[in-house]
Amino acid sequence: MVLRPVQVNIKALDPARVGRFWAEALGWTTSTAGAATYIAPAGGPLRPDPAAPAVSAISVVPSPEGKTATKNRTHLDLATTSLAHQTELVARLRDLGATPVDLGQGEDVPWVVLADPEGNELCVLEPREIYRDTGPIAAVVVDCAEPRAMARFWGGALDWTVRRATDDIAVLSAADGTGTFLELFRVPGPKTVPDRVHLDLMPYPGEDTTAEVTRLRDLGATVLDLGQGDVPWTCLEDPEGHEFRVLAPLS
Incomplete structure (x- = not known):
């Protein structure tokens, strides 16, 4: 297993x-390539770090259609180091154009649900020890x-460890326990709209991308033809229809 999630798209x-x-x-920096905008930690690679075991970049790509009122099935949870940090981050995000979102979470939860300027949901979490080494x-x-079934797929797809798997939640992370977690939450109802947020996976340098795609298909993934043409990545869906891509490894 030589794939790992390197960026969020x-x-x-x-x-x-x-x-x-x-x-x-x-607190990251931006760069552009054509119409896409890339976000990565300051001082590091401007694209996914070929040596990083976990998410190290965000790629924002153009789409002719805006987000619908349907909640995204993939979102980011942001870490904080203290309650004061959480309060400061929420205020800063609202100043940047984020808006509060009511997903039925109620008023007693310790996290704050917001949406970015185009409506993509995110959560600003209260400080939790488990996320102490994840970064933002x-x-x-x-x-x-x-x-549970999704944990079997993603556990087989990635060189990550399944930390927990129940009927309600599965949690995966890099083998050393650092970096961003992948969390799979049970939510009623099937996927109904295309994903606006998805993961990009990458083999480590020197690995065979074609062989990895074949392995993913054997695990239950489906290759997608979105009219992308001749590009250095492969579009797929996991067994529940969540889109993701396998990128060519960086040298």
């Missing part, structure tokens, strides 16, 4: 605006019908 009507929001939210992105959270 977000579709946007205005990639530059959304990219600026996420760069400010995470605590977790990539995916809604699903069967967390």
